[in-house]
Amino acid sequence: MDEGKKIRVLVAKPGLDGHDRGAKVVARALRDAGMEVIYTGLRQTPEQIVAAAIQEDVDVVAMSILSGAHNYLFPRVMQLLHERGVDDVLVVGGGIIPDEDIPGLKECGIAEVFTPGASTADTVKFIRENIKR
Amino acid sequence: MGWQEIVSRALVRDIRAVSRLISIVEDRRSGFEDAYAAIYPHTGKAHVIGITGPPGSGKSTLVDKIAAEYRRRGKTVGIVAVDPTSPFTGGALLGDRLRMQRHSLDDGVFIRSMGTRGHLGGVARATSGVVDVLDAAGYDYVLIETVGVGQSEVEVASLADTVALVQVPGLGDDIQVIKAGVMEIGDVFVVNKKDRPGVERVVAEIRMALDLAGNVSGRSRAYSGHHGPTGATTGTVDATEVAPWRPPILQTMAESGEGVAEVCDTCDAHMHRLSEDGALVERRFRRARSETMQIASDLIWRGLADDRRALDAAEELAWKVARREMDPYAAGWSLRELIVN
């Protein structure tokens, strides 16, 4: 088996929307790409996501939001990571996110936003090329 | 942060440092042996409990509830949850944490997920090291959730002070408990999903299997008559004075939490008994021995893999074996000669 460091990813589903099909598809794709994926399920608060990311010492946090609350939830996660002094974790987002919201999200530190058109292969590639450690 | 700082922070349970130290140990990053040496003197205080059983039997749900109960009693809990790594892709979906999310904002509970990374036996090669980190960080209990086990994944028995073996009704095969060959490692039997039909039968089967095995948990039995390395560890307690530990059979409904307090009580009672009759020293000696042997064997293997001369010789010998010019034992001995000298 591969000797290199494993990429660890927390796949989380913040917010109140009730299904996680998309998040599960991403989780499986990342696993199939050889990553260790910690899946935390539905309805996670930003506080829970950040606590889990720290305990699991992940390289990447991947969040999916369908509820429309992305402009609150993503920046909140970034803020909490910052408050805890975590600056070496790559954060990516996905879900139903209007194009006009993307620049603002990137501004606050979300490295990339994958909208429903993106393939999971794009996500895998982006993570591989951009992890910070 | 250098490893020295990470270690000193981890020892006072700085969460980020604990977490980073676990990664260092798990990945064998540079400085790992020094860091390990620095924490090791601080280990040995936690009560390590292994939770094992078939896939889907409710291990994660139980761990979640056991942690909640110990928290209620004012204790801190570290959790290591192991899930299988795919042998094909090297990836893993670590889903145990999903059932433990209520603890994520509680600093008294630390949860870490691990992939087996190619190791067989129900845990990862580095699980022992991760347990040590959590122990050194001062968690009162360390719970290990193994992968869902089938036939022979019993390695948790060499890591844990207490093994809780989870069984459930309705797995079809009525003697699955006995056949699984893991009976011997159970110090506490937990029949989960008692809301399901067939609980009594599972309990009866476990009882029968225990009777056949002579009423005592296999590990305790194996220890009786042995003494610690100094010979003095059990000297003051005559083993015959203490009745042998018969693994209790408990029923739970992990989802509602019913029966979980009794599981905690029983694990504590088991630990109490181990300390009383000297078996704790025995168990921990066995763990130390198996870990030491394993590390020595890992080092020899790694040395072999780095040793050009040995690899060339192995290649040459293997050809001889393949051509039937030499038998594999003779080849094995020749290679061993070459490596040792």
Ligand SMILES: Nc1nc2c(ncn2[C@@H]2O[C@H](COP(=O)(O)OP(=O)(O)OP(=O)(O)O)[C@@H](O)[C@H]2O)c(=O)[nH]1
């Ligand atoms: N009916 C019933 N279901 C339960 C009980 N405890 C757990 N479950 C359910 O059993 C399923 C599996 O539970 P987990 O805790 O994930 O089981 P596990 O042993 O950790 O599974 P793996 O880690 O995949 O081997 C879940 O759907 C739980 O909700 C119980 O007491 N009764």
Ligand SMILES: [Mg+2]
């Ligand atoms: Mg589980």
